[in-house]
Amino acid sequence: MKQAFKQLNAEDFRITEEPYYLPIADEVALFESAYKQQLPVLLKGPTGCGKTRFIEYMSWRLHRQSGNHEEEGVPLITVACHEDLTASDLVGRYLLEGDDTRWIDGPITRAVKVGAICYLDEIVEARKDTTVLIHPLADYRRMLPMEKRGELIEAADGFLLVLSFNPGYQSALKDLKHSTRQRFIAIEFDYPGRREETAIISAEADCHAEIAADLAKLGEKVRHLKAHGLAEGVSTRLLVYAGKLIADGISPRRACQTAIAQALTDDLEIKGTIEEVIDSIFEE
Amino acid sequence: MSSAQTLFDRYRHELAHLDADLPPVFQKAVQNLPSTLAASQQQRWGEDGVVLARTSTRLAAAYFDATAHLLARVDPDVLGDCKELALQLTDRSPLVAVAFLQASPDFLSHRDAAALQEWVHQGGRFCRGSWKSAALAQLFFASSATLMQSLSANEFQKLAAVILRLSEHSMDLASSCLGRAAEVFASLAASERLDFIDLADQVVATTWSDAWHYFESGPELLSSVVKDQRGHFLQLVTQISAADASPPLPILSATAGAIAEMASVEHAELIQLASRLASHNAAAAVEFLKSVLFVRQRITREALHGWLARGLQLSVEGHDRDAVAAFFRIETAGAQLLLGSLSGRVEFERFAGRLRLYATALGGEEMQLQSSDMLAERNIGWVTKDAATTDGNTVFVPASIDQFGDQKANLQVYKVCIAHQTGRLTFGSFRYGYGQDGRYLKSTVTARERQLAKETDFLHSPMQRLFDLFSSRRLIADLFTIVEDTRIDACVQVEYKGLRSWMLRLGSHMASERPELLSLGLREAFVENLLRASLGHRETVRWPEEGIEQMTQAVDALQLMTRFDASVADSVEIAAWLFDIAVALPNFSARVLGNTWLPLPQGSVAGAIPDTSPRVADRWWFDEGTADALQQPYAVSSQPFSRGSFKPELVQALTSLHEDRDSISKEQLQQLLENSEEIEGEDVDIDLLLDHIQSELASSHDDLQESDDDLQESEDDLQERDGDLREDESIADDPLDEEVAATIQWSYYDEWDFRANDYRPAWCHVGERPAGEGELDFYTETLKRNHGLIAAIRRQFELMRPETFRKLKRLEDGHEIELDQAIEFHADRKAGIGPLARFYSRRDKVERNVAVAFLLDMSASTVDEIYDQSRMDPLPAGKRIIDLERESTVLIIEALEAIGDSYAIYGFSGQGRKNVVFQVIKELDQEFDDSVRKRIDTIEPMRATRMGAAIRHAQAKLISYPAKVRILMLVSDGRPQDQGYGRDRTDFDYAVHDTKQALVEGKREGIVPFLITVDKQGPDYLKEMCQDISYTVVADVASLPERLPGIYRQLASR
């Protein structure tokens, strides 16, 4: 029976088509330089501002540049961190097979072996003892200790550790240890300016340029409310969602209500204000 | 002649015998007898006279005197009737009879003889034997004729009955009223008289002593009601009074006063509505009229019917009469709610939270929004209270808007105002640089300077320098305002398309309220035309046929401003160009010339770049001599309220004052203000104003020397007070006090002086003490009152608990085996790596290990009541910020108990650096018990807010408590402030910097600070204070108890 889904080994995942990414500042140059010199990277920024997209884009870009590499190029291995993530989940574990056991590499190990970019998304979610595991990988040693196998693997040349982190959460319990933090160069991301965001929305949502401009404007206005009770400003992602709804024929006001006002907050006053701003920007 | 002589001779002797004075009177009467009188009639007449004279000679004299007059009106038989009636009256009082005879001729000129009998009968009834009653009866007869000039027979009769009734209570009052009556009725219209008498009757029936007041003030009160409704109104009052037998006069004066406030076109309707109501509930009708002004200010005429209908319905449903009256007094929640829903008027205060957020969204985080009366109160150069404007930092909008009939529309008007005013800021109205080129037009500033042969003062703000170039500041300011507002409106319409339709609607509304062109001077009319065009109503422009081309060019020049990328410098150039045209126009009333005023022909397309080459007509279409002779001074054009006053030169000056206090000298400021048009007109005391501004903005021009003095002074103050304190302590012979004093533990903290960039060592003395214990009731009451909310909060917090009871995995020992781990262990062992057997798990209470300290601001300002009357559902009157802090404390405690975090609750206040009061309501390691509950009751406003010291102390306590995560939550109602906490009372910077420093110190120690303020001005200084510290502004204070647990949950969740 034909499988309805595609299944890949993580290290075989490569981005073959150019992802759409609009550089906002000098992040591309910075990342390239870091990659060349094997400096681990921390991507800081609020949710939905393009961190994941950026890393996908960089992976594609670096792959294309490294023309001399054989087919593998620079794969991208992404791990979404959560609080139950154990060291075995990252490094690998033995499996029972009949009477025997078989070793299975975890994502980090694979990345280390093939020289991939290893992207640990939302690193603050991971347990602190898990985070420590990456320390030797993230300094000059570039080593992964595999306790269970009693081995130490040196990372292949193309390997790079990249973390993402959203400093916006106002939680006291979520912060990175300094010894972790200080192993990475940190590239700061923020929501793009109005002009850039317009370009992103119109490219991503495939909507009319004027609609994209209005959505970007709305984004800017809504973000002004951040200190006044909105936990996070509206993400580019949500603006893109709104653009998609509009491109599909939903009326702009309604689209923004669902994709932005309702999505952002349950606070009546703020929601009401956002809706008023929506009504001010979009005609009936 | 002979027959007359015979008549005279016949009775002369008898009459002379009775009274020597009678014959001459008789003779005169005889001579005046008409010749038509038959001899027999003459005879009877003479005999009658004698009969009367026998009773009373004065009576006879009166009879003789009246004879000729009577005969001129009635036939001779009536004379006999009169004699008979007079004789009847004489039985009661001869004087009254005399009065009757004297008044009778006049009476008969209004009525016929048949009425005599009744009249006498009426008059006679007044006589009740006393002298006073006789006097009243005389007055009755004497005034009858005059009264009859204005009263019908029926009315007259009724009035007489009223007076008679009154006389039963007081003769004096009755005669006063009667004496006044003629005048009263003469002043009333015919249609009102009967109603007036009816009401008089009601007055006498209920409160006779008011009768005189009624006659005295009634007509005056009545005159406030529109003419054709006065009768109905009187009937209404009678109806109301009769229903409850309540005194009519107070009703009359209250309702008449209320109706007087209303537009006369509405009187008929109001009276009709009120009488409908009165037939159900009379008292309610009075209340209805008394509150109708208030109601109508809020709802339309049509909606008023709905309002009344609701009240009527209450009545019909059988609600208590008082309850219905209370409804119309707008004292019931239902009434207020209904009023709110029927009302179109929108008050700023009621929607302030929402509107502020809106302004923030549009204008950015720094944007402030206030109602315009605040600005006028600040007295720094703006005087209009009801127009929108901005001073460069804050947008001001009218305190209420009532432009349209429904609230929704009026809220939109607010939005349009906010969009326009924030537009001035975001689209750069104040960013003009002197001599700057526009995007489309080159600057003509240098050319103008050359022409003037003088240079402008470069110390002035750019806008002021620009204005200095023109011969009339008023004119250039007006023109610039119009041009720039056109630009801003255009920008706003592009930026906020959704507002466009509302802007157009409002624009039409505003355009319809413009002054009549022909009532203006020519120059004013020119400016007015530009304004109309700027409001989007070019079609309402009119101009004399002969000059139409020029007007068209001028109006079309505004088109440039509709380009989205036109800049303020473009506006300046257009305004300057228009100025040259306008200033050449003499400002005479052009009506005199009788030109034909025409609308403009089709104009140029939107966005066209105008030709701004110099354009002054060489030939005028009017006689220049005449025009000059008729010149009148140019009056500033009135701006529509939504745009409001625009003072770019003042804003620029204020902005630079804000940035650098020394940027403008006192003299310059003075000149600036003197130049400000509105002020010129308003005749404001410049010195006073300057003082104001100095204290408002420039806070202190003083150098450091002075400020040190200040500090010194306040220190001295403190020392003095300290001395007092010590004294207090020493004389405290009450053992309780001693005990309290003994429980104070002093700690000393440095304070940060940002100017010195250094600490002042051990500067603040913080006295920690346990808070006093109050009653338990507050706590339990709050629990009861909020039990729904508390249940919800507890549930939310318990949801965080699973983490505290989290399954601990990878343990060597535990209650359960984790399958995944066990397999892994098994595989590992097989592979020969013999790992630790960590595959047990346990459900265990893991210490969340969070310690949080709540630090509550107990400064005096927390006494502020949050009740504001514009709220439709007022909070329980007298609720203060501190009460909400207390209530919040109860809720947060309930939450924290549910989650199990360690927490402390502290309050702080104090006065001066040596007496910072730090009260412990609950310690971190203390169990929550009744004594804590009781202490919450004693949280009360005290004095000042030396925030830095209190924060340092709370942090010190947190640090010494073993916990992994330490949180400091500061709940305050405003900026830090204390004696000597800054150079002087206006220096907030010092306090803000110290507070920030204290927080940074804590952060360095791993404490997570979080600030909650209920101060609407919060964003102002919090931004400064909290650069990388989290804070939130709870704009709606009343929601603090509800919000606080949520904020904590977000902060401390994982």
Ligand SMILES: Nc1ncnc2c1ncn2[C@@H]1O[C@H](COP(=O)(O)OP(=O)(O)OP(=O)(O)O)[C@@H](O)[C@H]1O
């Ligand atoms: N600079 C950019 N170029 C192209 N697309 C962008 C850019 N920035 C944001 N986007 C759009 O925003 C969306 C969200 O971005 P992305 O998923 O990368 O956010 P993120 O920063 O990873 O968010 P999170 O922290 O929530 O994972 C993307 O799908 C993309 O459409």
Ligand SMILES: [Mg+2]
């Ligand atoms: Mg992502």
